[in-house]
Amino acid sequence: MARFDVLVLGGGIVGCACARELTQAGMRVGIVERGVVGGGATAAGMGHVVVMDDSPAQFALTCYSRGLWQDLQSQLPASVEYEARGTIWVAADAEEMLEVHAKQRLYASAHVRSEVLDGLALAAAEPNLRSGLAGGLVVPDDAVCYPPAAAAFFLEQAAHDGAVLLQGGEAVKLEGGKVTLKDGTRHVADRVVVATGADSALLPWLPIQRRKGHLLITDRYPGFVHHQLVELGYLKSAHKLAEDSVAFNVQPRSTGQMLIGSSRQYGDAGPEIDQKIFGAMLERACEYMPGIARLSGIRAWTGFRAATPDKLPLIGPTEDPAVFVAAGFEGLGITNAPGAARLLADQMLGRPTAIDASPFLPECVANFASREIVHA
């Protein structure tokens, strides 16, 4: 008999959330993590729990996942720093205000609370924004958190129910339920969940690309920013697939520090700071919030998002009945981890899913990819 019912490859927030769901369903779970739990993209990102409406499927998944975060909120330890700060989507001009109203109507249709702010209300809510902005949309139930601590919490809950962390081993080969680690150790399980983020070496057919981002953390300035602030133009810049882009995106932390982002780049594989785009990112931040120029930044770093062509994560079974995937979350891995884990467990156990899981099925992608090759 296999030692595990399921082996989860990757101990990021998504892998840990999957391990938690699967152990809660009574399965014997092992988690293979080559480095530190929550030490990859999980640690590099901001930790923004946010409803996003860039596509109906993403809207459904983020609403579902945010609801699961809200259900979890009372159980989360203080180290997770979960705070329902709310997001304000900042509209620079009248054209963006039209988007604000459209977004508000869409959110209302899905019972997601939001409120339109005019220019004065925006200035009152966030006095450090520059004057003259048109307004914004506040989404009060969006939250911020510290993702590595959230991953650790999910893992701890899984371990409490018997999950085993296999740390230090890197899975290099996957054949059905057989996993070979770099040192030659082999593990066998009935099912394997590939949750290795932007590293798709185990399943090279996954259409995942690394998309580099930069962040800066400031010293402590309590009260400088109250909500997570994101320019509405973010949606435009984040969706440009080909070009490098920057957007104003600032997050308050419970210490009074701020995370300042964001940048998106394809094709830059190195972890070093790209001074040009980093500078452009900070200039963008200062355009919206001039006072940022006088703050002291204490550390900058980069990370890699796992981007897919349709901007949707890959969640569920593959053509190999033993292999499941939970990867490709781009910038929404923190938000979507609880929802993705629940969908994955539902599919593995044959339970009904609360939302339509079909847009995220990896098989569709595989079939789509093979069709593309046939027609090429």
Add this chain to the structure above:
Amino acid sequence: MREVHRISVTVNGCRVQVPEGSTVSAAMLNAGSAQRISVRGEARGALCGMGICFECRAVVDGVMHRRTCQMVCSEGMTVETQP
């Protein structure tokens, strides 16, 4: 002996006289004031005294996170413990 010229600065609302050339951290320590309060609520003050450890940060003339061990007091300066 050369006469020491004294200047006045305000530390947490109290006007104090310090010898010209004093660092801001010295002025605050002489006044019995912490330079800053840590995330966990502990009083902190200059440790390395050479601008490396950042323990001496305080609010100087309204600007947060000034390294007070690297700043010389000037007449009329206002310094506060950083929350």
